[in-house]
Amino acid sequence: MKIAIIGGGASGMTAALTARESGASVTIFERMDRVGKKLLSTGNGRCNITNKNVLEEKDGNLIHYYSDQPDFPRYALYNFNHLALLNEFSKLGVLFRCENGKYYPYSETASTILDVMRLRCERVGVKTICGAKIEQISKNSMGFDVCGEKFDRVIVAVGGSSSPHLGTDGSGYELLEMFGHHRNKIRPAITQIRTDNTLTRQLKGIKVYANVTLKQNSKAIRTDYGQVMFADYGISGPPVFQLSSGVRDGEKFKISLDLMPEFTHAEIHENIRKIIDNPFCNDLKADNLLSPMINKKVGQIIVKYCQIPLSTSADNLSAREIDRLVTTLKSFDLEVLGTKGFQNAQVTAGGILTKDFDNHTMESRLCKGLFACGEVLDVTGDCGGYNLQWAFSSGVMAGKAAVL
Ligand SMILES: Cc1cc2nc3c(=O)[nH]c(=O)nc-3n(C[C@H](O)[C@H](O)[C@H](O)COP(=O)(O)OP(=O)(O)OC[C@H]3O[C@@H](n4cnc5c(N)ncnc54)[C@H](O)[C@@H]3O)c2cc1C
Structure with missing residues (x-):
């Protein structure tokens, strides 16, 4: 069984290791000069790898994941959950610390995770071809052709549109679209929010703890608590990141800061x-x-x-x-102008529609032998380790199933 993996990020490397350890011959094609570059930037260089609340549910729905098919990620997340992920790295001696539910390597450096994965790929014999941007995958009765080489299966793990300087500029969607897959409207998520800056620019650099609410037509869409930083373009900080995926182009929103949430x-x-x-x-x-x-x-x-x-x-x-004064302290409203865009976003909300994939195997329903995993699909997690967990969980599912 020969498997081509397009994209050497978290999900691609995981799929590669899983398939290789199940006996397949595996080649990763990565457009950047090294695999896993994005991993090094995660968690501010500390890599927030997962979260103890990955499986948290309300009314039967996972509350930290978003998709047009909200149930799609459930199987992968249950079958390779945060404990399985931590255990996989622990077996190789990696230690973790947990801060408010978020797991980071004990070393405090993302390179711990990348080094372990790269070394493991090398040791088990995953072939890695870097500097290889794949623009075409062809299929015939014998299998697939990638870069002039024949493969039995292909796993597309090209990520989304966010942080293009790390190899993900959205061009990877076409590799699935050429097989008849469609994507919904994508938007930047986990990013800073641009607001009317008349006041925020005067507060540039100041950090406050606040309840942050995204509102549309005076209706609260979502609230999150945490540290907010004022900037010349608007606001930043973990609760702002969390709300950013709710901001849609062409629609009016407000951000309301409760600057003293502990007091009435x-x-x-x-x-x-x-x-x-x-x-x-x-x-x-x-x-x-x-x-x-x-x-x-x-x-x-x-x-x-x-x-x-x-x-x-x-x-x-x-x-x-x-x-x-009291009302303003409890509700300091800023008009939203947009987000800081894909350039600054950590993830892409939306992606290739999941309805055309089997969520147990990540195999396309439109093209046998073609698989996808990670952020390229329409599955987005909250800020806090949920996106890497999805990349790892879906990578394991795809890697396992592709060998069968
Ligand atoms: C700054 C930053 C911080 C983040 N911090 C966290 C965090 O702490 N915790 C968390 O859970 N998530 C975090 N994320 C999100 C997380 O990194 C991603 O969701 C995750 O890496 C997605 O994994 P992936 O394998 O699907 O895609 P990616 O990791 O994006 O990998 C895709 C790979 O495919 C390659 N590629 C793309 N197109 C082609 C092509 N045509 N041919 C060949 N190769 C191609 C790219 O170069 C890239 O290496 C962060 C993201 C950023 C940008």
Whole structure:
């Protein structure tokens, strides 16, 4: 059995190892000069490889994965789950640490994961051809032709459209489209959000903890809590990444930041009163009013947002002005202009439609012997190790089935 794997990323290398260890002769074709380049950038260079909540469900649905066919990833994730993944690396001596459910190699470096995979590929005899961008796969009664070589099976593991500098510019979809597969509309996910920056650029570099809600027509679409960073283009940070896949071109959205999620309106109100009534704070002005509670610069921007002059004496603030400050602290709204695009996105939401693939084997229903795995398919995970887990799980399924 000769198998060609197009793409030497996380899913391609996993499929290659699985197929090779089941006895097949395997060749990886990778367009970059080395396999696994993207892996080195994952998790800010630390590689957030998986998450303890991979199989978390609500009402019978996996809650960390998105697809036009939400049930598609279930089989692979159950049959090669986060524990199986960690165990596979543990067998080779890799240690892990878990931070809030997210697993990272104990070494704190993504190269630990890549080195182990590359070495294992070498040892078991996976052939790797780098600098080979595949633009054509032909099929005849004898099998497939890739780069003038005959193969019995082909596994397409070319990733999506995000981070094109790492080899994934979206051109790989065509390798499946030429066999009649279709893709839905793709969008950048796990990326920064561009907003009206009149205020955010004045807060550039400042980090705050907030509940971040993406809203459309005043309706909350999704909320996430965590550290948000202000930037000259808008906002960034884990909760922003999480919401970014919900931003669609041509539609209007708002981001609402609750800058004090642990406190109610009434509690914040009472606290502002305490600050104003503090007998040790003579001649307190609006520009310093909020600094006992939140970052001083953020406090000043909130005051400005409420159209209160910074030089206003705190004693002279009306009840309505104080109410406005409290409301803004609980709901600091920014108009969304878009995301930072595929260039900066960690993953691609959407992809090749899964309805034409068997989710037990990852084999195409339109072309026998053709398989796909990883991000090229319409399966997207949340930020937090869910996407690599999908790449590994689907890679194992494809690698196993391709040998049969
Ligand atoms: C900066 C960054 C940080 C990330 N951090 C995390 C994280 O911490 N945790 C997590 O779970 N996920 C993370 N992700 C997402 C995760 O890396 C991907 O979802 C995952 O790598 C997808 O694996 P894949 O094998 O499907 O595709 P990829 O890893 O993208 O691999 C596809 C490979 O195919 C090659 N290729 C493409 N087209 C061709 C062609 N025509 N011919 C030959 N080769 C081709 C590409 O060069 C590439 O090497 C991150 C992504 C980025 C960009």
